[in-house]
Amino acid sequence: AQKITQTQPGMFVQEKEAVTLDCTYDTSDPSYGLFWYKQPSSGEMIFLIYQGSYDQQNATEGRYSLNFQKARKSANLVISASQLGDSAMYFCAMSYYGNNRLAFGKGNQVVVIP
Amino acid sequence: GAVVSQHPSWVICKSGTSVKIECRSLDFQATTMFWYRQFPKQSLMLMATSNEGSKATYEQGVEKDKFLINHASLTLSTLTVTSAHPEDSSFYICSARDLRTSGRGNIQYFGAGTRLSVL
Numbered sequence: 001a002q003k004i005t006q007t008q009p010g011m012f013v014q015e016k017e018a019v020t021l022d023c024t025y026d027t028s029d030p031s032y033g034l035f036w037y038k039q040p041s042s043g044e045m046i047f048l049i050y051q052g053s054y055d056q057q058n059a060t061e062g063r064y065s066l067n068f069q070k071a072r073k074s075a076n077l078v079i080s081a082s083q084l085g086d087s088a089m090y091f092c093a094m095s096y097y098g099n100n101r102l103a104f105g106k107g108n109q110v111v112v113i114p
Numbered sequence: 115g116a117v118v119s120q121h122p123s124w125v126i127c128k129s130g131t132s133v134k135i136e137c138r139s140l141d142f143q144a145t146t147m148f149w150y151r152q153f154p155k156q157s158l159m160l161m162a163t164s165n166e167g168s169k170a171t172y173e174q175g176v177e178k179d180k181f182l183i184n185h186a187s188l189t190l191s192t193l194t195v196t197s198a199h200p201e202d203s204s205f206y207i208c209s210a211r212d213l214r215t216s217g218r219g220n221i222q223y224f225g226a227g228t229r230l231s232v233l
Contacts, residue, residue: 033219035219037224043207043229044207044224044225046224047221050218050219050221052219091157101160102148102158103160105157
């Protein structure tokens with residue numbers, strides 16, 4: 001079974017600083033995808049970034065980058081130059097290829113302070 | 115990213131009534147949609163996979179007669195909470211799988227969610 005672990009407590013981040021959100025996963029399948037989603041207080045889930053298990057390079061999407069360490073089974077999200085609008089819950093998720101069902105971690109709360 | 119619309123965003127109903135929630139993919143076709151439930155301060159729990167033109171696949175422990183799913187077209191899936199009771203009060207959120215992103219794991223795009231309160 002897939003298992004996603006996000007254990008960091010709530011985080012306060014200074015505006016314009018970078019923040020790293022930890023995510024580890026457990027799987028024996030060689031083919032999988034890793035996703036990060038943002039959920040602001042309004043509730044919608046916003047897709048941020050994707051990393052495939054066979055991707056050689058770390059994914060980047062604007063201010064978001066993913067630090068993928070396959071041997072350690074970690075997929076940490078890095079948000080650079082934090083903005084007040086980045087305050088939200090951030091969820092790490094994983095799916096198996098050919099399945100597409102997502103398993104979510106418990107989330108990380110981020111609060112950006114001016 | 116793709117756009118998924120979910121309606122209504124908020125509903126209050128009396129115990130024993132049924133509530134229908136709609137999930138639409140607005141700018142792409144979705145053969146597969148997913149329905150999740152989220153309790154306060156918790157993660158998303160997958161309830162069922164909605165497949166266009168066929169029966170939904172429910173996760174273990176989810177009552178299929180309580181949560182009826184219909185995926186009648188390539189852009190619309192509906193979740194009906196039948197005979198709702200206070201314990202069904204929750205945040206329900208849908209997603210649609212975008213096969214145009216097959217090179218990126220078939221990204222699931224989410225609706226804005228529905229907050230259901232059963233009195």
